Amino acid sequence: MFNWLQNFSDWLIYEVVGWGANTKLGSAFNFFVYDTLKILILLFFIVFLMGIVNGYFPIEKLKNYLNRKKLYGLEYFFSSIFGAITPFCSCSSVPLFIGFVQGGIPLGVTFSFLITSPLVNEAAIALFLGMFGIKATLIYVISGVLLGTIGGWILGKLNLQPLLSDWVKKLIDTKKHQEIYKEKERTFYQRLPEITRAAWDIVKSVLIYVIIGIAIGATMHSYVPENFFNQYLGGGQWWTVPLAVIFAVPMYANAAGIVPIIQVFVAKGVPLGTAIAFMMATVGLSIPEATLLKKVMSLKLIAIFFGVVTFAILISGYLFNILL
Template sequence: MFDWLQHFADWLIYSVFKVGAETHLGTALNFFVYDTLKILILLFIIVFIMGIVNTYFPIDKLKDYLNRKKLYGLEYFFSSLFGAITPFCSCSSVPLFIGFVQGGIPLGVTFSFLITSPLVNEVAVAMFLGMFGVKATLIYAISGILLGTLGGWILGKFKLEPLLSDWVKKILDNKIQQTEFTEEKRTFKQRLPEITQSAWDIVKGVLLYVIIGIAIGAAMHGYVPENFFNTYLGGGEWWTVPLAVIVAVPMYANAAGIVPVIQVFVAKGVPLGTAIAFMMATVGLSIPEATLLKKVMSIKLIAIFFGVVTLCIILSGFLFNIIL
């Protein structure tokens, strides 16, 4: 599908700029040009498609649906699915999490959204599809949604409402009846310019992260020795997945910045499951997110949330290594 891009990258780097194909610099630049163009094309296409989905599936309708329907546990799945189709990182997901709590959605269901939203979105899917193919992308996306579903269900069973912050408790005690929101009905043709502009805005918003991430990946691809990462994370020992997750938790990056680095991890010998677990912990759990969550949660609740999600990511890492 993207053979023409590879030919273009070869022509640009090896023929136009006269950089040797066997040199570290030539390998790194070729990787950078090819991956940047491929990811940006896929990114716009998938963001555009998901923009159509988001237009007809707004958060207000979801909150209303979750509040009015008896779903027999499927509310965790639907909340997790909604998190997957919204283009938010862990930090920007927190305001929506607050909106869920204010809207009276059960806490476990809101956690399902909060877990999945930064892990699986159109940016991550587009980049994953371009770098790892359809099979790995489907496993990654489905497992991310199931991770949010399971994590939210577990946290919901703990009855953690008393550990919400005093600010949230006051909101719940003095809940104001919200008026029903009626959206002006417009045809798809009328919405199309808005959807296109929104997709382009998202691409522009992550463009710098994409370029930086691919640049780091390109440098690693061209200059890092073949067995460097394999030495520490690729031996197949049981402790490599927990180590990758624990090391990643204090870090912070969005999918656009970390996926190109993960691609190089895999190319250098790290099992894909271990690499994905590292990415999920980096994207889904971070110090900035914890800082924002202090507005709505106690320190104890944040610790429980991080602990449960960390454990789920570790288990998913083991599962990835078995499947992939």
């Protein structure tokens, strides 16, 4: 699919610039050009697709559906799936959280949504697809959805309602008034320019992180010896997964730049499960999100929420290291 891009990078670096294919400089720059272009194309394409989904996603209907039907536990799974396909930015998570809880959806089901929503997002999917291929991407997405399902289910069993902020509890008690809302129905053709523009804006906003990430990745790719990490991190030592998770928490702002670096770690001997755990912790356990959530729940509830998510990430990290 991307052969033409590899040919272009080969031509640009080896022929036009004239750095040889067997020099470290040549191979590093070839890697950089190829990966940057590939990721940007994938990123734009996937963000664009998600933009169309987002534009048409009937969030109100979903809320009513999850609320009304008796789904025998499947509501956690559905809520998690919806979290994966709706690309909301992290700043929408609090209004969504309140909207769900206020609409009568159980707290645990709401948490399923809240866990998966940042975990499985368009940038992560595009980067995983570009750097690890379709199989690893599917594993990432499926485990993200399962993680949200199980995490939400556990949180749902813990009776956490009392730990919400007082004003949120009051809001839940008051009957929800119908919002005054009028937006004209617009055709797909009318929406297309704005979806394209939004996709381009998102690509632009992560561009710098992607480029830095790939630049670091390309350098490591060519200058770090094969199996370098294998000696330290590849032998299945139990502490590698928790270590990866701890390192990941402060990385939030650079989520888009993380994957290219992880890819090199994997290529040089770090197990894929450890890498996936790192990636999930990067996007799933973010300090900015905790700050936002602080407004609607007590610190204790945030700690429980993050604790359960961390636990689930660790388990899936170990599981993949065993299975893959």
